Amino acid sequence: MAFARSGPWQNFRMITLYGIPNCDTVKKARTWLTDHGVAYEFHDFKKQGVPAAKLPAWGKAVGWDKLLNRQGTTWRKLDAAAQTGAADPAGAQALMVANPSVIKRPVVEWGKDVTVGFDAAGWENRV
Secondary structure, three states, X not given: OOOOOOHHHHHOOOEXXXXXXXXXXXXXXXXXXXXXXXXXXXXXXXXXXXXXXXXXHHHHHHOHHHHEOOOOHHHHHOOHHHHHHOOOHHHHHHHHHHOHHHEOOOEEEEOOEEEEOOOHHHHHOOO
């Protein structure tokens, strides 16, 4: 999805929003970007998979505890061994690749910056 860039957002490189389309938070984030005329690309974890090569940078940028969603249904349905295996970065990455729904959403790349979750006020203040 692309929109003409204008205003303060024009200083960003292409924004990429990663998530799952039926996630309510991802829907809110996509609507916010669209309503604000912000150009972005959407990467669907379910259709396109988790970009495993990006996980280390995301973990470094936001922290593994923030990136791994331990509050969601998918996490609660995992067996204890899978949950325990996600205690270190390598285990967390493997779990995220195998189960994209355990990644807190949306993950947004704002050029070189990365955020996790939707925060309208924070997004507004990014410019």
